[in-house]
Amino acid sequence: MFARFLKAAPACPNCGLRLDAHQADDFPAYIVILALGHILVPLMIEVNAALAIPLLWQALIWPGLAILLALAMIQPVKGAVIAVQWSRRMAGFS
Ligand SMILES: [Zn+2]
Numbered sequence: 001m002f003a004r005f006l007k008a009a010p011a012c013p014n015c016g017l018r019l020d021a022h023q024a025d026d027f028p029a030y031i032v033i034l035a036l037g038h039i040l041v042p043l044m045i046e047v048n049a050a051l052a053i054p055l056l057w058q059a060l061i062w063p064g065l066a067i068l069l070a071l072a073m074i075q076p077v078k079g080a081v082i083a084v085q086w087s088r089r090m091a092g093f094s
């Protein structure tokens with residue numbers, strides 16, 4: 001589905017469906033930010049309640065974890081947004 005990390009392929013190699021007609025825009029990033037906030041903030045609270053991790057380590061761990069999880073989530077989420085647009089015949093999939 002993707003020609004590059006976040007660039008949709010022009011067409012499906014199997015059926016020829018045009019994939020560049022999607023209009024996902026920033027919606028995948030909004031979903032990732034919303035999901036990561038709901039994952040990381042409770043995790044930070046629980047970890048700080050249970051452990052006494054020095055602030056310097058926390059300043060490295062939490063942003064690093066946020067970046068890694070965001071990179072892991074953004075491509076599948078964008079694929080899901082494109083799939084929903086295709087299934088609803090939205091954007092250029094009419
Ligand atoms: Zn296909």
